[in-house]
Amino acid sequence: MTALTPAFIPGPLAKSSALVVSLLAPTGRFSLRAHAAVLPALSRAIGVDLPSRIGARASAGTIEVLCLSPDEWQILVAETDALRLSKGCASIYAEAPHSLTEISDREITVRIEGPKAADLLTLGCPRDIGRLGEGEGCRTLMDGATVVLWRDGKDSFRLDIWRSFAPHVVALLETGCAELAAE
Amino acid sequence: MLLVHCPYCEETLPELEFTYAGEAHIARPADPSAMSDDEWRDYLFIRSNVRGPHFERWRHLHGCGRFFNAVRDTVTDRFLTTYRAGEPRPDLSSLKEAAE
Numbered sequence: 001m002t003a004l005t006p007a008f009i010p011g012p013l014a015k016s017s018a019l020v021v022s023l024l025a026p027t028g029r030f031s032l033r034a035h036a037a038v039l040p041a042l043s044r045a046i047g048v049d050l051p052s053r054i055g056a057r058a059s060a061g062t063i064e065v066l067c068l069s070p071d072e073w074q075i076l077v078a079e080t081d082a083l084r085l086s087k088g089c090a091s092i093y094a095e096a097p098h099s100l101t102e103i104s105d106r107e108i109t110v111r112i113e114g115p116k117a118a119d120l121l122t123l124g125c126p127r128d129i130g131r132l133g134e135g136e137g138c139r140t141l142m143d144g145a146t147v148v149l150w151r152d153g154k155d156s157f158r159l160d161i162w163r164s165f166a167p168h169v170v171a172l173l174e175t176g177c178a179e180l181a182a183e
Numbered sequence: 184m185l186l187v188h189c190p191y192c193e194e195t196l197p198e199l200e201f202t203y204a205g206e207a208h209i210a211r212p213a214d215p216s217a218m219s220d221d222e223w224r225d226y227l228f229i230r231s232n233v234r235g236p237h238f239e240r241w242r243h244l245h246g247c248g249r250f251f252n253a254v255r256d257t258v259t260d261r262f263l264t265t266y267r268a269g270e271p272r273p274d275l276s277s278l279k280e281a282a283e
């Protein structure tokens with residue numbers, strides 16, 4: 001069996017006239033599960049109004065939140081603020097029961113940017129990318145791997161990929177990047 | 184590819200994001216030890232295997248992660264409706280009318 005030990009060094013992964021794919025620096029990541037009744041208390045503790053529509057995002061400071069499910073949120077936060085966030089939630093645990101799990105090392109994030117960014121995603125994602133609004137996000141698939149897709153602008157996306165699936169997904173992105181430039 | 188409407192995401196999305204999870208509305212018996220072997224077998228394994236509209240569970244695995252229920256015609260593969268887990272069985276005759 002081949003052991004894959006990718007280095008995951010932040011920086012450009014693939015570049016062509018069509019788009020740029022780059023690996024972003026590590027960041028703090030949390031998975032939050034909670035009942036709707038405790039959202040106001042959690043929103044105060046985190047400092048962001050937690051959105052309740054699936055796909056909606058909210059942010060404040062270095063914190064970014066994406067609603068993935070009726071009771072699930074993905075939270076990104078600068079590593080320097082991660083401890084403050086988890087302590088803030090822990091301090092209200094008794095009155096607002098929830099599950100906050102640190103998943104910083106579970107995923108890597110790549111940014112896909114350029115006029116053909118949406119076209120690149122269609123190579124592995126079965127969703128209609130055009131229907132994902134700017135400033136929204138979703139959990140979906142990329143060539144068989146579950147990913148979280150963030151749309152930051154018309155031609156700018158982020159893809160959170162589980163570490164173990166990353167070599168596979170990144171290889172597809174690199175091939176696609178060259179292919180789209182050859183058209 | 185089938186398109187499936189997720190009643191939690193309120194979006195119609197490609198089948199690849201979903202997994203099938205068997206017949207719906209099969210409640211676990213409240214007191215399993217009071218049941219005969221045959222009754223327990225029926226609960227575990229015996230399904231209606233209908234030809235036509237079938238009440239079944241699906242899961243939006245690569246999405247919101249929720250289980251929900253659907254009525255799918257097993258002959259045409261057409262989804263008559265989907266609804267949230269825990270909601271009662273929708274009335275089949277009105278669904279069929281709406282589909283026609």
Ligand SMILES: [Zn+2]
Nearest residue numbers: 189192243247
């Ligand atoms: Zn869903």
